[in-house]
Amino acid sequence: MEKVTVRFAPSPTGPLHIGGARSALFNYLEARHTGGRFIVRIEDTDLERSKREFEDEIIQSLKWLGLDWDEGIVVGGENGPYRQTERLEIYQQYVRKLLEEDQAYYCFCTEEELEKEREQQMAADGLVRYSGKCSHLSREEVQKRIAAGEKPAVRLRVPPGKQLEVHDYVRGDVRFDTDTMGDFIIVKNDGIPVYNFAVVLDDVLMGVTLVMRAEEHLSNTPRQLLIYQALGFPTPAFAHVSLILGSDHQKMSKRHGATSVMAYREMGYLPEAVFNFLALLGWSPEGEQEIMTQEEIIAQFDVNRVSKSPAVFDLNKLNYINQQHIKRLSLEEFKRRMRPYLENSEFSEDIKTLSEEKYSVLAQALKDRLVCLADVKDQARVFLRRQEPEKEAQELLAIPENQAMLKTFAEEFSAFDFQEAAEIKSFIKKFIKNHQLNAKNVYMPLRSALTGVTHGPDLPWLILFWDKQETLDRIWTALE
RNA sequence: GGCCCCUUGGUCAAGCGGUUAAGACAUCGCCCUUUCACGGCGGUAACAGCGGUUCGAAUCCGCUAGGGGUCACCA
Numbered sequence: 001m002e003k004v005t006v007r008f009a010p011s012p013t014g015p016l017h018i019g020g021a022r023s024a025l026f027n028y029l030e031a032r033h034t035g036g037r038f039i040v041r042i043e044d045t046d047l048e049r050s051k052r053e054f055e056d057e058i059i060q061s062l063k064w065l066g067l068d069w070d071e072g073i074v075v076g077g078e079n080g081p082y083r084q085t086e087r088l089e090i091y092q093q094y095v096r097k098l099l100e101e102d103q104a105y106y107c108f109c110t111e112e113e114l115e116k117e118r119e120q121q122m123a124a125d126g127l128v129r130y131s132g133k134c135s136h137l138s139r140e141e142v143q144k145r146i147a148a149g150e151k152p153a154v155r156l157r158v159p160p161g162k163q164l165e166v167h168d169y170v171r172g173d174v175r176f177d178t179d180t181m182g183d184f185i186i187v188k189n190d191g192i193p194v195y196n197f198a199v200v201l202d203d204v205l206m207g208v209t210l211v212m213r214a215e216e217h218l219s220n221t222p223r224q225l226l227i228y229q230a231l232g233f234p235t236p237a238f239a240h241v242s243l244i245l246g247s248d249h250q251k252m253s254k255r256h257g258a259t260s261v262m263a264y265r266e267m268g269y270l271p272e273a274v275f276n277f278l279a280l281l282g283w284s285p286e287g288e289q290e291i292m293t294q295e296e297i298i299a300q301f302d303v304n305r306v307s308k309s310p311a312v313f314d315l316n317k318l319n320y321i322n323q324q325h326i327k328r329l330s331l332e333e334f335k336r337r338m339r340p341y342l343e344n345s346e347f348s349e350d351i352k353t354l355s356e357e358k359y360s361v362l363a364q365a366l367k368d369r370l371v372c373l374a375d376v377k378d379q380a381r382v383f384l385r386r387q388e389p390e391k392e393a394q395e396l397l398a399i400p401e402n403q404a405m406l407k408t409f410a411e412e413f414s415a416f417d418f419q420e421a422a423e424i425k426s427f428i429k430k431f432i433k434n435h436q437l438n439a440k441n442v443y444m445p446l447r448s449a450l451t452g453v454t455h456g457p458d459l460p461w462l463i464l465f466w467d468k469q470e471t472l473d474r475i476w477t478a479l480e
Numbered sequence: 481g482g483c484c485c486c487u488u489g490g491u492c493a494a495g496c497g498g499u500u501a502a503g504a505c506a507u508c509g510c511c512c513u514u515u516c517a518c519g520g521c522g523g524u525a526a527c528a529g530c531g532g533u534u535c536g537a538a539u540c541c542g543c544u545a546g547g548g549g550u551c552a553c554c555a
Contacts, residue, residue, distance in 0.1 A: 126481025
């Protein structure tokens with residue numbers, strides 16, 4: 001595969017959502033795989049909805065995911081600026097050219113007029129396109145109306161009866177007929193170019209060779225093709241990636257649950273897991289390995305293996321992938337990543353005063369049990385708090401034999417010194433053997449006495465965490 | 481409604497004219513185990529339908545059905 005120049009061009013009208021992140025990711029992967037260039041630029045021509053804080057959040061999200069870019073917003077580059085509102089003069093030159101060549105014309109129609117026209121067409125034959133009302137205004141008339149203070153938009157003349165072909169890496173060749181579209185607006189009456197026009201110019205001027213984006217843009221592509229042609233620019237290759245759907249097979253939206261990348265961070269998903277999961281949504285590697293590092297995915301990624309059909313976002317799978325990535329973390333790394341989730345919980349104070357050793361014990365006990373890092377909030381409770389025994393635990397503690405066993409255990413345990421979980425495990429084992437008991441009849445009452453519940457992390461870890469005194473104290477308390 | 485795209489198990493998906501139609505998640509069962517997890521083993525489960533083309537179709541073509549996208553002075 002030859003080197004590509006690709007780009008991700010979000011509009012800062014909201015947080016980066018899963019779908020956008022996947023588009024960004026695929027572009028990034030293709031660039032890194034081929035040794036090409038990845039550009040990130042901001043499409044903020046919608047003045048009403050664009051917000052700087054969204055731009056910041058999007059950038060943060062991309063970075064969190066582990067993406068970086070060679071050129072664009074934040075990092076700069078020779079083809080800047082990288083915010084469309086800062087490129088207005090550039091666009092103007094080309095609009096002027098198109099106007100002079102009569103490939104485009106001024107349109108004075110009002111939104112109300114156009115709205116009405118569309119409604120009528122929809123009711124009639126369903127063929128919605130601009131009537132061409134302003135396409136033959138004389139130069140004089142145009143001058144007069146502009147002088148009178150009217151603010152026109154600019155439309156591109158669409159040649160009738162022309163076939164347009166989009167060569168698409170994932171769809172194959174898709175054909176469109178210009179007869180199904182009318183002259184469309186390229187500059188709004190406030191002088192700001194419309195997305196379709198600005199993207200083309202940006203892509204050309206920045207040397208983009210492959211336009212990879214969501215499938216919803218496929219039907220926009222013929223319009224963009226027309227702009228490339230009018231301007232005399234060569235067209236890039238395209239790749240329209242299918243959408244990500246919710247469980248009801250509708251385009252994923254808020255009502256399907258969390259949609260923003262940041263929300264997944266807050267829930268305790270690892271960036272490398274989200275990276276891995278998103279890569280697998282619409283793309284599959286050649287081998288059977290699914291849990292992969294960023295490097296492994298880059299090495300294998302290929303646009304030609306991108307799927308045509310839309311994919312349903314499956315939280316179960318994300319959970320699994322996240323769990324796998326947590327398991328693969330080194331203990332030190334895990335400790336580092338888990339910390340903020342604990343510090344932002346009700347255990348904030350406990351964690352701050354906890355010794356490094358204790359924190360390490362906690363981490364080892366929990367590491368392979370978590371689906372999400374945020375789960376530590378629940379899982380840590382048993383270590384850090386005491387709770388009233390639940391029903392099942394109470395029942396176990398009410399049995400006389402269990403009480404007697406616990407008393408003996410406490411006595412022997414008070415004479416036992418330990419430093420590692422393994423030592424505690426063998427101590428319990430020996431205890432069971434010496435008293436000719438069966439394991440379950442020791443462990444379950446002991447667990448009940450110590451934690452008040454009948455399931456949870458391995459007992460030796462809990463005991464090691466508490467140390468001798470706290471452990472004994474818990475047993476005696478339970479026996480009362 | 482016009483145009484365009486899509487259709488392999490519940491989900492992600494491999495497959496690119498000849499396969500017992502992979503694998504993963506989920507689910508179910510068994511094993512491991514003090515418990516819950518983890519891990520191991522195994523089971524259930526799919527080519528939307530109909531017509532072609534072909535010695536042979538999940539794979540190629542057509543139609544039908546279903547789903548989706550888009551028809552903005554949003555991107």
